[in-house]
Amino acid sequence: QVQLVESGGGLVQAGGSLRLSCAASGRTFNTYAMGWFRQAPGREREFITTISGRGAVTDYADSVKGRFTVSRDNAKNTVYLQMNSLKPEDTAVYFCAAEEGVMRIPTTPERVDYWGKGTLVTVSS
Numbered sequence: 001q002v003q004l005v006e007s008g009g010g011l012v013q014a015g016g017s018l019r020l021s022c023a024a025s026g027r028t029f030n031t032y033a034m035g036w037f038r039q040a041p042g043r044e045r046e047f048i049t050t051i052s053g054r055g056a057v058t059d060y061a062d063s064v065k066g067r068f069t070v071s072r073d074n075a076k077n078t079v080y081l082q083m084n085s086l087k088p089e090d091t092a093v094y095f096c097a098a099e100e101g102v103m104r105i106p107t108t109p110e111r112v113d114y115w116g117k118g119t120l121v122t123v124s125s
Contacts, residue, residue, distance in 0.1 A: 009119030022096030035105030
């Protein structure tokens, strides 16, 4: 089992950047695919990105491709989400997700086993 704690959210102007971090507990971090979802007010939680256990495989939602970059540091048990060129529509609570023994995070939130509590990102216009 793994516990996830996100940090790095905040208020930023449109066009700005933020980097989110997700610290994970446990000694087998590199056996977990990691990822990020987000949920805007009144909307369903949506898949953003996934990264494989050793970082070799990544994938992104079309809405963030080219602007967001996921990475991980297995020595620090941490996954990052670098967000550039932020838009007001990126405003949401961002959740870290983990899934053991697979290459990628499921894109359907109901299939994800482990979640952080989320960090709020607000992008002002």
